[in-house]
Structure formats: C-alpha cells, structure tokens
Amino acid sequence: MSNAQAxxxxxxxxxxxxxxxxxxRAVSDAIVEQRLKPGARLREDALADVFGISRTGIRKxxxxxxxxxxxxxxxxxxxxxxxxxxxxxxxxxxxxxxxxCGLMPDVARRMGEKEAAELRDMAKRERQALRNGEQSxxxxxxxxxxxxxxxxxxxxxxxxFVESLCSRSSLILAVYGHPGHLGCESxxxxxxxxxxxxxxxxxxxxxxxxxxxxxxxxxxMVEEEESAPxxxxxxxG
Amino acid sequence: MSNAQAxxxxxxxxxxxxxxxxxxRAVSDAIVEQRLKPGARLREDALADVFGISRTGIRKxxxxxxxxxxxxxxxxxxxxxxxxxxxxxxxxxxxxxxxxCGLMPDVARRMGEKEAAELRDMAKRERQALRNGEQSxxxxxxxxxxxxxxxxxxxxxxxxFVESLCSRSSLILAVYGHPGHLGCESxxxxxxxxxxxxxxxxxxxxxxxxxxxxxxxxxxMVEEEESAPxxxxxxxG
DNA sequence: TGATGGCTCAATGTATACAATAAAACAAGC
DNA sequence: GCTTGTTTTATTGTATACATTGAGCCATCA
Numbered sequence: 446m447s448n449a450q451a452x453x454x455x456x457x458x459x460x461x462x463x464x465x466x467x468x469x470r471a472v473s474d475a476i477v478e479q480r481l482k483p484g485a486r487l488r489e490d491a492l493a494d495v496f497g498i499s500r501t502g503i504r505k506x507x508x509x510x511x512x513x514x515x516x517x518x519x520x521x522x523x524x525x526x527x528x529x530x531x532x533x534x535x536x537x538x539x540x541x542x543x544x545x546c547g548l549m550p551d552v553a554r555r556m557g558e559k560e561a562a563e564l565r566d567m568a569k570r571e572r573q574a575l576r577n578g579e580q581s582x583x584x585x586x587x588x589x590x591x592x593x594x595x596x597x598x599x600x601x602x603x604x605x606f607v608e609s610l611c612s613r614s615s616l617i618l619a620v621y622g623h624p625g626h627l628g629c630e631s632x633x634x635x636x637x638x639x640x641x642x643x644x645x646x647x648x649x650x651x652x653x654x655x656x657x658x659x660x661x662x663x664x665x666m667v668e669e670e671e672s673a674p675x676x677x678x679x680x681x682g
Numbered sequence: 683m684s685n686a687q688a689x690x691x692x693x694x695x696x697x698x699x700x701x702x703x704x705x706x707r708a709v710s711d712a713i714v715e716q717r718l719k720p721g722a723r724l725r726e727d728a729l730a731d732v733f734g735i736s737r738t739g740i741r742k743x744x745x746x747x748x749x750x751x752x753x754x755x756x757x758x759x760x761x762x763x764x765x766x767x768x769x770x771x772x773x774x775x776x777x778x779x780x781x782x783c784g785l786m787p788d789v790a791r792r793m794g795e796k797e798a799a800e801l802r803d804m805a806k807r808e809r810q811a812l813r814n815g816e817q818s819x820x821x822x823x824x825x826x827x828x829x830x831x832x833x834x835x836x837x838x839x840x841x842x843f844v845e846s847l848c849s850r851s852s853l854i855l856a857v858y859g860h861p862g863h864l865g866c867e868s869x870x871x872x873x874x875x876x877x878x879x880x881x882x883x884x885x886x887x888x889x890x891x892x893x894x895x896x897x898x899x900x901x902x903m904v905e906e907e908e909s910a911p912x913x914x915x916x917x918x919g
Numbered sequence: 920t921g922a923t924g925g926c927t928c929a930a931t932g933t934a935t936a937c938a939a940t941a942a943a944a945c946a947a948g949c
Numbered sequence: 950g951c952t953t954g955t956t957t958t959a960t961t962g963t964a965t966a967c968a969t970t971g972a973g974c975c976a977t978c979a
Binding site: 504505509537606 | 699741742745746749757770773774776777780781784785837838839840843847
C-alpha cells in the first residue's frame with residue numbers, strides 16, 4: 446500500500462538524483478495530501494529506514510522542504526510538519542491574491558484549446574474525487590489546478606512561487622479548515638477556465654479573487670493555544 | 683581584507699547555526715555584490731578550507747543557494763555561480779513588476795516617519811557609494827532598499843520572494859548590464875519614498891513600474907553563445 | 920504525594936573515510 | 950600534427966562513526 450515501497454524498489458536502477466527526487470516528492474505529496482498532519486515529527490532515522498537511504502540524503506530533502514516552509518526544522522529537535530500560524534495563513538492568501546490574480550491576463554492571452562481541455566479535465570477529476578470521498582486526492586488535484594494555470598502564464602519563476610503557496614495552503618486548510626468542507630462540489634474551477642478560454646483576463650482575475658477569498662473565508666482562524674505553558678510565557682516575557 | 687577571516691574568527695565561540703548563517707551570508711553577499719562573478723566555480727573543498735568547516739556544512743549552504751537560484755548545482759560537476767539566461771531575466775523582472783508594484787498600496791498605508799527616514803538614509807548611502815565608485819556596495823544597497831520596502835508591506839512571504847528576486851537581479855545586472863552604468867545618480871529611490879510617505883500608493887506603484895522598466899531597458903540582452911560547440915548542437919539537434 | 924535533581928537514552932550535528940565519476944594529461948596511432 | 954584512447958587525478962556522492970544535546974525516567978527528599 447505504501448508508495449515508499451514503490452520508491453524503494455524503483456530506486457535500485459534509477460540514478461541517485463532521481464531517487465532523491467522521488468523521495469522528496471513522496472514526502473511532499475504526503476504533506477500536501479494531509480496524510481502527514483501538521484505537527485507530525487519526521488525523524489531522520491525513521492525516514493532513512495523507510496526509503497532505504499542514509500540520513501545524509503534525508504537531511505538534504507528535509508532542508509529543501511524546510512526552505513519551502515512545509516517542514517519546520519528546530520535545532521537539536523529535528524523536523525516536523527509545519528503548523529502554520531494565523532499570520533502566515535493571511536500572508537499566504539494575500540500573496541496568492543496578488544500573484545494569481547495578476548497572472549490571469551497573461552494566462553488568458555496564452556490559453557489555447559489544448560490547455561483549456563487539460564484544465565477542464567483536471568477540474569473534472571477533482572470533482573469526481575470529491576464525490577468519491579477521496580479527500581487527499583481532491584486536495585492535491587485542486588492545488589495542481591492552480592499551479593498548472595500559473596505555469597501557463599509562461600513565467601516559470603512566478604509559477605514556482607505559486608506552487609510553493611499552494612502547498613502551504615494545503616497545510617493551512619489542514620489546520621484551519623472544516624473537515625470535509627473544501628470547495629465542495631463547486632464549479633469555480635470550470636467557470637474560471639471558461640473566462641480564460643474566452644480571453645477575458647479581467648473577468649478571470651476578478652473571479653480568481655473571489656474564489657480565493659471564498660476559500661480563505663471558509664477557514665476558522667482560531668489559533669489553538671498550546672497545552673499548558675502560557676503562564677511561563679506571560680511571566681517570562 | 684577578506685571577510686572570510688572575520689567569519690572564521692568569530693565562529694570559535696558562536697554556535698554552529700549562527701556560524702552557518704554567517705557563512706551563507708558571506709557567500710550570498712559575495713555573489714550579490716558581484717565579487718563572485720556568474721560562472722565562477724565554487725569547489726566544496728576550497729570553501730570548506732576558507733571557512734574552516736567541513737564539506738558537510740558547505741554542501742548544506744550550497745543547496746540553499748541553489749534553491750534560491752543563486753548557484754547552479756550540476757550533478758557530478760559541482761556548484762557554480764548561476765549565469766541567468768535572457769528568459770530567466772525576463773521572468774524575474776516581470777515577477778518584480780507584479781509583486782513590487784502590487785505591494786505599493788500596502789506599503790503606503792503602513793509607512794510612518796521612522797520608516798521613511800530609514801529608507802531615505804538607505805537611498806542616501808546608495809548615492810554616496812555610487813559617487814565614490816564603490817560599485818559592489820551600491821549594488822547591495824540598492825537591493826536592500828527594494829527588500830526593505832517589501833518588508834514594510836507586512837507580508838513576510840512576499841518580502842521573501844522579493845528578496846530572492848532582488849538577489850537574482852544583481853546576477854542579471856552582472857551579466858547583461860553595462861559596466862558602471864547602473865541607476866547612476868538617479869533619484870528614483872528618493873522620489874519613491876516621497877510618494878509612499880504621502881500615502882499615495884497608486885502613484886508609487888506607477889513609479890515603481892517605470893523604475894523597474896528603466897532598469898530592465900538598460901540591459902543589453904545578448905546571450906553570449908558558448909565558446910565552440912555550436913556546430914555540434916546544430917547538427918546534433 | 921509532588922517536585923527536584925541527576926542519570927540514561929535517543930536523536931541530531933559534524934566530520935571524515937570511502938566509492939564513484941568526470942575532467943585532464945598523456946601517449947599512441949593515423 | 951591532429952585526433953583518439955587510456956591512465957591519472959581531482960572532485961563530488963554517500964554512508965557511517967563519533968560527539969553533543971535535549972528529553973524522559975527514576976529515585977530521593979521535602
């Protein structure tokens with residue numbers, strides 16, 4: 446069942462680089478799909494065991510994930526899946542507003558039939574996943590949809606930013622989202638493709654803005670305070 | 683003269699983390715200030731010698747720089763300072779247009795006397811550096827100015843993006859810029875602070891747009907083809 | 920019974936040793 | 950004399966061993 450086995454097997458012939466890349470994506474996907482929940486500890490030994498490489502390679506991967514803010518590296522304490530704060534959540538969604546909406550005119554200009562069909566297919570698979578209760582898959586397809594659109598802008602740098610922001614958004618949804626309630630059968634993504642295919646960048650931008658605002662508004666932004674130590678912080682500070 | 687010595691000395695008492703951070707900044711600064719030119723090879727042994735730590739730490743730092751696109755990591759060939767392509771240059775400046783201009787309204791709203799004074803001081807030091815012929819210092823101060831403004835927006839995520847983009851811009855200027863001709867005594871930065879302090883986000887945004895366009899327009903976008911192998915590529919492709 | 924002190928253990932930080940590979944130097948042949 | 954094949958060397962890739970440190974546990978004492 447675990448795809449770690451698949452990675453391990455295919456690694457025997459693959460070059461080291463692809464192996465590392467595969468492991469990186471396995472961990473990254475597990476985080477984005479919320480199979481690894483925020484706060485989960487990622488021990489180097491354990492990961493090294495699971496994937497069949499030494500801690501050296503694992504550390505490299507953890508550092509990369511840390512730079513993308515998907516895992517938090519606490520000195521001498523190791524790695525854990527990042528638990529985004531409310532402030533970070535706001536930053537991420539504000540950044541998505543600015544970048545993704547700003548990209549819409551470019552995307553609309555470069556959108557062709559083939560691209561529109563690909564996007565519609567992604568949106569369709571996302572809806573199917575939601576209907577089938579495959580939440581992990583739906584989360585990942587939703588993120589992929591946004592990333593793919595950003596890539597169609599032709600700006601690889603901004604697309605990479607969007608990819609990072611979408612990954613972090615999944616984490617945010619895991620912490621602050623209502624379980625089961627995400628996007629929920631909405632046809633937002635289909636509508637968006639329509640505006641883009643019509644070459645209407647302005648309208649697509651406005652729609653994307655509403656779309657992102659709707660997602661953000663569906664979150665319940667209550668920072669769960671830590672279990673006990675508030676007294677220490679109050680008097681210590 | 684070399685600040686590597688300073689890093690090495692101060693490291694004896696500092697904790698490992700700060701040491702690594704200092705080394706990272708030393709290398710990063712050297713790249714941004716164009717003391718390490720695009721294409722320069724960065725051998726692990728050599729860096730390990732210079733900074734007095736083992737290759738393990740150096741590799742960590744190089745990987746971080748690679749994710750920021752400041753160095754390029756070629757498998758089995760090692761690290762070298764990234765030589766941006768013309769396409770990448772366009773992406774970077776387009777991204778700066780979108781993000782930095784989009785940030786202006788927020789910055790204008792949050793700008794106070796203290797912040798304005800700080801920015802004016804940075805702009806002043808930049809002009810002085812230019813007048814004194816201290817090109818390296820001027821480049822770095824100019825990048826710092828843009829980064830500081832982005833930080834004033836209050837969005838740490840977008841500020842980090844801008845920081846990365848500004849570093850890459852320095853690299854782009856090193857490759858495609860006319861030597862000696864950068865910003866050149868212009869008072870753009872001072873003017874920008876004026877608009878921001880007046881709370882005029884719209885005007886600041888338009889001005890930033892022109893400012894960035896001017897920088898980009900000053901570049902000569904000629905991709906120097908590689909020394910010999912064009913024949914092979916022509917017939918091989 | 921609860922808290923504090925020391926002790927043990929587990930997990931990370933760092934360096935180094937070894938293996939693999941690509942570049943370079945050199946030699947041989949056309 | 951230039952090209953091509955081989956050997957050598959230099960440099961990176963990987964794993965592992967050792968040092969360091971934070972956390973959990975237990976015993977002791979109030």
